Amino acid sequence: MSVGPFLFTFILAMSLVPASSQAQTRAKAKPKAQASCWDPEKEPAIAEIFQPKENYKKAEDQKTIQLIHDTIWAHREDIDPRLVYHRMVGESHGDPFVLSPDKKYYGLFQFGGKPYGSNLTHKQIIEGLYRKNPGVSPRLIQVKYYLEQYLQTFIKAADNGTGCNRDKKYHQYTNLEKSTYLNYGACNRAAMNREIAKCSKPSDAPYAKACGFSYGVTRGYASRVCERQNPGTRPSRPMRPAVPVRSNARAVR
Numbered sequence: 340m341s342v343g344p345f346l347f348t349f350i351l352a353m354s355l356v357p358a359s360s361q362a363q364t365r366a367k368a369k370p371k372a373q374a375s376c377w378d379p380e381k382e383p384a385i386a387e388i389f390q391p392k393e394n395y396k397k398a399e400d401q402k403t404i405q406l407i408h409d410t411i412w413a414h415r416e417d418i419d420p421r422l423v424y425h426r427m428v429g430e431s432h433g434d435p436f437v438l439s440p441d442k443k444y445y446g447l448f449q450f451g452g453k454p455y456g457s458n459l460t461h462k463q464i465i466e467g468l469y470r471k472n473p474g475v476s477p478r479l480i481q482v483k484y485y486l487e488q489y490l491q492t493f494i495k496a497a498d499n500g501t502g503c504n505r506d507k508k509y510h511q512y513t514n515l516e517k518s519t520y521l522n523y524g525a526c527n528r529a530a531m532n533r534e535i536a537k538c539s540k541p542s543d544a545p546y547a548k549a550c551g552f553s554y555g556v557t558r559g560y561a562s563r564v565c566e567r568q569n570p571g572t573r574p575s576r577p578m579r580p581a582v583p584v585r586s587n588a589r590a591v592r
Contacts, residue, residue, distance in 0.1 A: 425556075465480065493520060
């Protein structure tokens with residue numbers, strides 16, 4: 340087969356193009372796949388804890404589970420949702436009634452002690468909310484209390500300069516500082532080391548599961564959180580505790 344001068348020139352020109360340039364051309368021509376995002380409902384460690392339990396399954400259905408997820412998502416500007424799930428999985432494995440062996444800590448987030456200025460413990464306040472909201476999922480009540488009361492008092496304390504870092508407002512805290520602050524009431528080096536250690540103990544099975552999806556968040560890198568496409572119906576106003584809750588004290592183990 341004869342080869343014309345034009346074709347010969349084209350082949351010669353292509354042979355002189357560096358391989359790297361050809362690779363770049365192919366890369367530009369091929370659209371990049373969108374990076375995946377993190378979805379709590381696709382996380383096995385979280386799906387596992389949201390299975391019906393015999394002592395409170397009557398108060399929960401799929402809509403309730405969606406509402407729990409939506410409540411957590413609604414506070415994503417205050418705290419990365421993965422940190423909330425991290426605490427629930429690691430501390431209680433989703434059991435709202437669990438007590439620590441020494442009986443000092445209670446519930447999903449292992450609340451302990453009293454809010455500042457209160458005569459009631461967190462456990463007593465939460466139990467009062469159960470009585471005021473019969474038939475409502477205890478897990479939904481505790482998640483709302485944690486995010487709408489407990490967390491907000493910590494934010495106010497931080498913004499007033501009495502948090503764990505006087506030089507920063509709460510929203511300037513790193514995820515590790517937020518997680519440590521909400522867990523220990525402080526985020527000094529010793530407290531942060533204890534928080535980091537939770538993901539460094541192979542024998543701690545609950546936290547091993549939690550750290551599987553939260554490790555990157557506390558270390559400063561993680562995939563984005565997925566948008567929730569079909570949010571449930573959120574209550575028009577937050578539930579209020581029986582007494583004002585102000586916090587500058589350690590309230591969660």
